[in-house]
Amino acid sequence: MSTIFDKIINREIPATIVHEDEVSLAFNDINPVAPFHVLVIPKRPIVAVGTMTEEDEAVVGHLLRVCRLVANAAGHEHFRVASNSGAPAGQSVFHLHFHVLAGRDFSWPPG
Numbered sequence: 001m002s003t004i005f006d007k008i009i010n011r012e013i014p015a016t017i018v019h020e021d022e023v024s025l026a027f028n029d030i031n032p033v034a035p036f037h038v039l040v041i042p043k044r045p046i047v048a049v050g051t052m053t054e055e056d057e058a059v060v061g062h063l064l065r066v067c068r069l070v071a072n073a074a075g076h077e078h079f080r081v082a083s084n085s086g087a088p089a090g091q092s093v094f095h096l097h098f099h100v101l102a103g104r105d106f107s108w109p110p111g
Helices: 004-009 054-073
Strands: 017-020 024-028 036-042 080-082 098-102
Touching: 004 024, 004 036, 017 054, 024 054, 036 054, 054 098
Parallel strands: none
Antiparallel strands: 017 024, 024 036, 036 098, 080 098
16 A cells, blocks of 8 residues: 555655655655654655564664754754654554654653
8 A cells, every 4th residue: 555655755746855865765744843844754665663673673773864864954953753653653654754853842741
């Protein structure tokens, strides 16, 4: 089943891409909750952190590095990274993605 993120990867729907490499794609969230809100996704299908396997470890590590790269490139030294795993946790697109949030203060707990 194709997700909206698969369609962005395949350029079937537009997105404002801020980073791309062989493994990942990062683009502005269409419904931002912070002044800086980018999504970082793998190009290959991984459903969620909760379903990742040992084979996914290198990809997920790369994605977290990209989270730092895109935040720093936008001038943000401090940022939050969040990922929902499963519908009860708030996941609505079942393709692993990390929200990179910055540009305002955040509180805890987040939800």
